[in-house]
Structure formats: C-alpha cells, structure tokens
Amino acid sequence: MVAGRLLAERQSRHRMKHPLLPADYEDPRLALVEVTAAWETEGTSGAVLVEDGEVTGYLLGAPKPSAVWGANVWVEQAGQAVRDPEMMRDLYAVAAAKWVAGGRTAQYVLVPDEVELVDAWFRLGFGAQHAHAVRPVPVEPIAMPDGLIVRRAERGDIAVLAELDLVLPRHQALAPVFSAGEVPTLEEALADWEESIDDRDYATFVAERNGQVIGCSIGCSIEKSSAHSRLAQPDNAGFLAYAAVLPEARGNGAGRALGDSVLNWAADIGYESVVTDWRVTNLLSSRAWPRLGFVQTFHRMHRMIGY
Numbered sequence: 537m538v539a540g541r542l543l544a545e546r547q548s549r550h551r552m553k554h555p556l557l558p559a560d561y562e563d564p565r566l567a568l569v570e571v572t573a574a575w576e577t578e579g580t581s582g583a584v585l586v587e588d589g590e591v592t593g594y595l596l597g598a599p600k601p602s603a604v605w606g607a608n609v610w611v612e613q614a615g616q617a618v619r620d621p622e623m624m625r626d627l628y629a630v631a632a633a634k635w636v637a638g639g640r641t642a643q644y645v646l647v648p649d650e651v652e653l654v655d656a657w658f659r660l661g662f663g664a665q666h667a668h669a670v671r672p673v674p675v676e677p678i679a680m681p682d683g684l685i686v687r688r689a690e691r692g693d694i695a696v697l698a699e700l701d702l703v704l705p706r707h708q709a710l711a712p713v714f715s716a717g718e719v720p721t722l723e724e725a726l727a728d729w730e731e732s733i734d735d736r737d738y739a740t741f742v743a744e745r746n747g748q749v750i751g752c753s754i755g756c757s758i759e760k761s762s763a764h765s766r767l768a769q770p771d772n773a774g775f776l777a778y779a780a781v782l783p784e785a786r787g788n789g790a791g792r793a794l795g796d797s798v799l800n801w802a803a804d805i806g807y808e809s810v811v812t813d814w815r816v817t818n819l820l821s822s823r824a825w826p827r828l829g830f831v832q833t834f835h836r837m838h839r840m841i842g843y
C-alpha cells in the first residue's frame with residue numbers, strides 16, 4: 537500500500553506540470569495495482585528505501601525479451617517513486633548491483649518529467665534517449681499551406697506508402713541516432729499495406745505537392761500504443777503514430793501539415809489530446825514535434841555499462 541501511495545503522490549506532482557496525464561492514478565489504490573503489476577512482471581528485481589521505519593521510495597526493473605535492447609533491464613512507468621529525488625541514486629545503487637551481476641548492462645528507465653528526478657538519473661550516468669509528449673487538440677481546425685494537398689490515403693498510394701515506411705527506420709539507423717531497430721524490406725512493407733490499408737482503426741494521410749505524394753502520417757487511438765499505457769496514457773487521447781517525408785521534400789512544411797492533419801482528425805473524432813514520441817537523437821522529429829506544440833511528459837533515459 538505504501539508503494540501505491542508513493543506512486544500516487546508522484547502522479548499528482550507530475551500532473552501539476554502535465555495536467556493531461558490521467559488523474560485516476562492519484563488514487564493510491566489504483567496506483568497500487570500498477571506497482572503490483574510491475575512487481576509481478578517476470579524477472580523483476582529492485583530496491584526499497586526505508587527511512588525511520590517508513591518506506592519512502594522504491595525502484596523496480598525487469599528485462600524485456602527483445603534482442604533489439606541488448607542484455608537489458610527496464611524501469612517502466614510504475615517502476616519508481618521516491619519522496620526525495622536524490623535518494624533515487626541510493627535505490628539504483630542497490631538495485632543495479634543485482635542487474636549488473638546478472639549481466640543486465642543495457643539499462644532503460646522511463647523517468648517522469650520532474651527536473652530533480654531527471655537530474656538524479658543524469659548523475660547516475662543515464663542520458664536522454666526517447667521523449668513521450670502530449671498536446672491538447674486544436675480548438676479550431678488548422679489550415680493547410682498553399683500548394684500542398686493533404687488527403688486520406690487510398691489503395692493507389694500503397695507503393696509510395698511502403699516506400700515511406702522505410703524512411704524512419706533508415707533515417708534512425710544513421711548518425712546520430714544509431715538505432716538498432718529493424719528496417720523492413722520494401723516487399724514486407726508492401727505486403728503490410730496491402731493488408732492494412734482499409735483498417736479503419738488507423739487514419740492515414742498523404743501529402744501531395746505538384747501531383748506527387750511526398751509524405752504520410754498516421755493517427756489512431758492512444759490505446760493502440762503499448763508504450764503509452766496506464767500512467768502515461770492521457771484520457772480520451774489520439775496518437776500520432778507515424779510520419780515521414782521523403783528526404784528531398786523535407787523542410788518545406790509537409791511534416792507540419794501532416795502532423796496538423798492528425799491533430800485536426802483527432803479533434804474531429806472528439807479526442808481531447810494527442811500523444812506522440814520520438815528519439816531525442818533524431819534531429820528532425822525532435823525539432824518538428826515540439827514546434828507543433830507537443831510537450832514532453834516522460835524521458836526515457838539509457839545507460840550502457842561496461843566501458
């Protein structure tokens with residue numbers, strides 16, 4: 537119960553800065569459900585902080601069974617809460633001894649956007665890897681720029697949509713992101729679109745300039761995204777799930793128009809906010825999405841131990 541209360545307090549502090557995050561978890565009983573789920577995740581270990589007989593902090597991490605993240609341990613949304621952020625360093629010292637002894641040297645922590653807590657993790661050798669962000673839907677529909685048509689994708693767009701599917705993973709495989717994410721083949725991307733183009737759970741937009749499709753964006757319900765669940769899932773939110781503009785067409789407003797189209801779509805549906813995320817080392821998305829009004833709520837921080 538104490539851990540539930542600590543997490544509920546964390547959510548209250550977090551919501552003072554980011555009120556679009558869900559209020560439900562300010563209730564210690566609901567927060568406790570999340571701590572319990574973190575505790576029961578296979579392979580979980582961690583530490584608790586006890587001061588004057590009272591539990592004042594905890595840290596829980598578990599491995600993700602995916603080769604992409606290396607020999608890893610992850611601290612997810614409900615995996616940490618502490619009254620005094622500085623003491624997170626003491627919690628980590630205890631928890632990490634076991635993680636590293638077990639060979640879990642690739643470490644990932646989802647840190648709520650609290651300056652002192654981010655700083656504590658920074659002084660544990662963790663750097664920024666990924667941003668989670670949210671913004672309210674626009675009050676009035678956002679107008680599209682002259683010379684650019686943004687419309688719903690059709691079956692006839694499948695070839696260019698497949699090409700655009702490769703744009704993000706290819707871009708992120710390069711410096712300075714160096715992501716290990718898999719780049720699908722064009723054939724795989726084509727097959728995916730053949731199957732999914734009519735899926736009404738996803739709103740796909742394409743941007744056309746001079747009769748050529750130069751980019752796409754995809755909106756859906758936030759509930760489709762496992763990365764933005766529970767404490768990180770604003771109520772009644774849409775999700776900007778993907779956007780890409782062909783390299784030669786970038787920097788001319790197509791990315792903004794495609795992002796804005798998802799914002800307009802979300803407002804039309806009746807969503808109250810839109811969530812997105814990006815690699816902070818992606819120089820393009822990390823500059824474009826804040827310009828569209830997205831404000832960072834969580835920092836995924838990363839440390840690789842051994843050298």
Ligand SMILES: CC(C)(COP(=O)(O)OP(=O)(O)OC[C@H]1O[C@@H](n2cnc3c(N)ncnc32)[C@H](O)[C@@H]1OP(=O)(O)O)[C@@H](O)C(=O)NCCC(=O)NCCS
Binds near residue numbers: 790814818825
């Ligand atoms: C991210 C991406 C979709 C943006 O598309 P784009 O057509 O280049 O973007 P735009 O020209 O519309 O610019 C978007 C905003 O970012 C701003 N921006 C772009 N580069 C910038 C820079 N170097 N510094 C500051 N702001 C910058 C623009 O000024 C614009 O804001 P504004 O409309 O307020 O002026 C595109 O660069 C891309 O496909 N990148 C590779 C794939 C990717 O990263 N996808 C995102 C997935 S998370």
